[in-house]
Amino acid sequence: MIHFVGAGCGAADLITVRGQRLLSEADVIIYAGSLVNPKLLDGKKEGCSVYNSAEMTLEEVLSVMYDAEKQGLTTIRLHTGDPCLYGAIREQMDALDAHGIAYDYTPGVSSFCGAAAALKMEYTLPGVSQSVVITRMAGRTPVPERESVRAFAAHKATMVLFLSTGLLEQTQEELIAGGYDPETPAAIVYKATWPDERTYVCTVSSLAHCAKENGVKKTALIIVGDTVAQSGYARSELYNPTFATEFRPAKE
Numbered sequence: 678m679i680h681f682v683g684a685g686c687g688a689a690d691l692i693t694v695r696g697q698r699l700l701s702e703a704d705v706i707i708y709a710g711s712l713v714n715p716k717l718l719d720g721k722k723e724g725c726s727v728y729n730s731a732e733m734t735l736e737e738v739l740s741v742m743y744d745a746e747k748q749g750l751t752t753i754r755l756h757t758g759d760p761c762l763y764g765a766i767r768e769q770m771d772a773l774d775a776h777g778i779a780y781d782y783t784p785g786v787s788s789f790c791g792a793a794a795a796l797k798m799e800y801t802l803p804g805v806s807q808s809v810v811i812t813r814m815a816g817r818t819p820v821p822e823r824e825s826v827r828a829f830a831a832h833k834a835t836m837v838l839f840l841s842t843g844l845l846e847q848t849q850e851e852l853i854a855g856g857y858d859p860e861t862p863a864a865i866v867y868k869a870t871w872p873d874e875r876t877y878v879c880t881v882s883s884l885a886h887c888a889k890e891n892g893v894k895k896t897a898l899i900i901v902g903d904t905v906a907q908s909g910y911a912r913s914e915l916y917n918p919t920f921a922t923e924f925r926p927a928k929e
């Protein structure tokens with residue numbers, strides 16, 4: 678059996694209770710060493726074999742899984758954040774399907790959630806934005822043209838950019854060309870929830886400068902949109918006394 682597990686985005690105690698239990702029972706752990714907190718391996722059982730996927734190809738990862746399966750062992754594939762975002766898990770699951778190997782999937786706390794926590798921020802403020810665009814600049818992996826940062830910028834919604842910290846000059850140009858005012862608030866969150874987490878609030882037009890000035894080159898998320906200011910919003914209807922819900926009558 679293979680368990681895909683989201684490790685959470687940094688702090689070792691942000692893994693789910695289920696993920697932690699599975700880790701403590703695993704015979705083999707293949708973890709994404711570039712971004713998974715190695716402290717998570719402290720709870721592994723004795724004799725557990727550990728592989729760092731940052732130094733491996735897909736074929737090598739699969740070969741470890743097939744070997745473990747042949748021996749009747751339990752394998753954890755530990756992905757950073759939640760595996761559903763930029764996790765390259767589909768190709769692994771398809772290969773396991775082709776080999777008739779069973780697997781399951783335990784979610785994790787994605788870094789876009791960790792970044793909101795770091796900024797003490799709500800991404801969806803009534804009257805400001807009710808949508809979050811999760812995207813990235815094109816890098817070695819292309820992004821379909823219809824999903825370009827410029828195209829999404831037209832909505833001026835809250836936007837969270839993964840994998841784009843090395844491309845901030847182009848990112849800010851695209852954001853402005855697409856529709857964000859250059860003065861729109863923006864934030865850079867470096868290593869959200871890790872002990873060395875750092876947050877910077879700037880504007881769309883100063884993103885590249887802010888990252889350079891603070892030496893942020895990778896392991897960061899860019900958050901853009903009027904919600905970053907965390908002001909000018911309308912109060913919630915759900916908790917409005919004049920609004921009745923299934924659980925609470927309206928108050929006069």
Ligand code: SAH
Nearest residue numbers: 758759763787788839840868869896897898
């Ligand atoms: N599946 C992961 C994302 C993997 S892609 C998740 O759900 O978070 C790797 C990118 O995620 C990094 O380049 C960076 O942009 C972002 N990232 C991952 N962990 C981060 C963290 N703790 N703080 C800020 N950004 C992070």
